[in-house]
Amino acid sequence: MLDEISDAQKASRLSSYLTSLPAGMALKLLSGIERAVVAGEEAGLPIEFIRHAVRPVARSLEGSRPGYATAQRRFCLPFEDLLINQRRGRKIPGLVPRSSITPIWEALRGDLLPDTFPSLIENVSRHILQGDNEALGASLSVMRQSAARALLDAGRRARSDPAFREMIDKRLGSADVRDDAVDIAHALAIGDDILSLSQKLPDEIEEFDEGCLRLVRETYDRVYKEAPDHSLHVALAVMGRMEQPWQIMRLARSIARQNSDLLIARTDLAALGERLLIQSEDICVRVCALRPGVTSLEPMAEEVMQLANISKGFREEIDLVRYGEWEKRVFAVRQKMSTVIGDHLARFERDLHGALPLQQAGAFGKAGVTRADLSKRMSLEKAEKVRASFRFMLATWARADVLGVSQIYRDLRHMLDAYLALYTEALLTELRFAAQKPEMEPPAAAFAAELLGLLEGEEAAALFRRRVQVALRETVGAA
Numbered sequence: 001m002l003d004e005i006s007d008a009q010k011a012s013r014l015s016s017y018l019t020s021l022p023a024g025m026a027l028k029l030l031s032g033i034e035r036a037v038v039a040g041e042e043a044g045l046p047i048e049f050i051r052h053a054v055r056p057v058a059r060s061l062e063g064s065r066p067g068y069a070t071a072q073r074r075f076c077l078p079f080e081d082l083l084i085n086q087r088r089g090r091k092i093p094g095l096v097p098r099s100s101i102t103p104i105w106e107a108l109r110g111d112l113l114p115d116t117f118p119s120l121i122e123n124v125s126r127h128i129l130q131g132d133n134e135a136l137g138a139s140l141s142v143m144r145q146s147a148a149r150a151l152l153d154a155g156r157r158a159r160s161d162p163a164f165r166e167m168i169d170k171r172l173g174s175a176d177v178r179d180d181a182v183d184i185a186h187a188l189a190i191g192d193d194i195l196s197l198s199q200k201l202p203d204e205i206e207e208f209d210e211g212c213l214r215l216v217r218e219t220y221d222r223v224y225k226e227a228p229d230h231s232l233h234v235a236l237a238v239m240g241r242m243e244q245p246w247q248i249m250r251l252a253r254s255i256a257r258q259n260s261d262l263l264i265a266r267t268d269l270a271a272l273g274e275r276l277l278i279q280s281e282d283i284c285v286r287v288c289a290l291r292p293g294v295t296s297l298e299p300m301a302e303e304v305m306q307l308a309n310i311s312k313g314f315r316e317e318i319d320l321v322r323y324g325e326w327e328k329r330v331f332a333v334r335q336k337m338s339t340v341i342g343d344h345l346a347r348f349e350r351d352l353h354g355a356l357p358l359q360q361a362g363a364f365g366k367a368g369v370t371r372a373d374l375s376k377r378m379s380l381e382k383a384e385k386v387r388a389s390f391r392f393m394l395a396t397w398a399r400a401d402v403l404g405v406s407q408i409y410r411d412l413r414h415m416l417d418a419y420l421a422l423y424t425e426a427l428l429t430e431l432r433f434a435a436q437k438p439e440m441e442p443p444a445a446a447f448a449a450e451l452l453g454l455l456e457g458e459e460a461a462a463l464f465r466r467r468v469q470v471a472l473r474e475t476v477g478a479a
Contacts, residue, residue, distance in 0.1 A: 018053035071124040078191030081240030089282035094236030100180040151185035208247035246313030298388035301395040308399035338404030372427040431471035
């Protein structure tokens with residue numbers, strides 16, 4: 001991409017200019033570039049450089065974006081719902097990173113179909129420019145079917161021919177991209193069916209209800225009769241539109257006519273359950289790799305909730321047979337998550353005491369008095385750890401049972417309630433009897449109020465702040 005501009009300074013200046021464009025202008029530029037590509041008029045232009053610089057700006061606009069329908073864009077429509085922004089972890093069936101599109105496209109054009117694919121691209125581009133939709137549809141169908149056969153043949157050959165496998169993996173970039181190509185091929189092979197179904201379904205399926213299930217089942221059954229090897233990708237494409245992807249197991253139950261994971265796992269639709277399990281296991285691996293006491297829990301709350309929602313939804317949609325393979329995997333993830341979250345929160349109480357320290361004052365042999373220790377500056381580091389861990393707990397509390405941390409959360413909540421009650425009263429007493437009043441609310445008081453707000457709501461926090469102000473104004477003899 002950078003090779004398109006030989007002068008590094010010019011490349012830097014152009015990149016700065018392009019990334020500073022308003023989103024509307026960036027979209028117009030992208031549209032113009034794409035039209036030039038379709039018309040074959042891009043000679044001399046740093047196409048990929050411009051696209052790379054402009055796309056992040058264009059993505060800032062919400063809603064539909066104007067753009068010219070290039071041959072590549074039209075080609076990709078059948079597998080659009082399989083696409084994800086990036087791969088995290090291993091290859092997952094039915095998920096294709098957008099970064100895989102270009103190497104697969106180039107392999108088709110330069111290696112797998114060098115004699116026919118360029119002319120197919122040219123035909124599609126010409127029909128786009130001419131607005132001949134009937135001819136465009138026919139050309140796209142031929143293009144997709146040719147690509148599907150070539151990619152599937154390459155996948156089969158790679159499994160049996162080590163030399164070819166090494167060559168194609170090098171050309172594509174990795175074995176994972178080769179597997180992505182197989183996913184794409186299956187979707188292309190039934191592209192017309194997938195596109196016809198997609199027009200009948202919502203762009204985002206909030207609830208996979210009976211109406212949606214009936215439409216998908218009709219398409220799946222038809223494709224299964226005509227091309228059984230590709231039928232799974234009807235379900236995988238629909239799964240990509242679901243807000244709750246585990247609901248695809250309703251289709252698996254409908255087709256298998258069983259609710260048991262043991263029976264579903266013996267069908268072709270086992271890949272749907274596998275996809276959910278692999279996603280859960282990969283999230284678990286990433287979370288377990290974070291170092292307790294070093295990495296804050298707060299940034300990973302979204303991933304933990306995603307895992308918990310998948311696990312809960314999966315178990316609600318099908319019956320996991322005790323000691324069955326799927327049940328073992330779900331339980332293993334739950335056990336690992338329970339352990340790692342417990343390890344992260346093990347320092348919570350110690351950090352809380354460090355951020356809001358108490359000390360015992362009193363003569364030996366007599367009952368001591370608990371006092372808030374304001375002699376030292378509050379540890380901002382420990383306060384931040386407490387804040388992040390507590391927010392993580394609040395964010396994931398609704399799924400604590402799924403994560404196996406319900407008892408951990410209850411114990412920490414009980415400890416926090418008791419400690420805050422003790423500390424806030426000790427702090428108010430300390431401020432009331434202080435010989436020299438602080439000019440403003442101490443940081444420890446502000447932090448205690450923040451925790452009260454998170455724990456009991458803003459009303460409780462506001463009441464405590466008012467009590468602090470009263471204590472600062474009181475004139476009482478020193479203790």
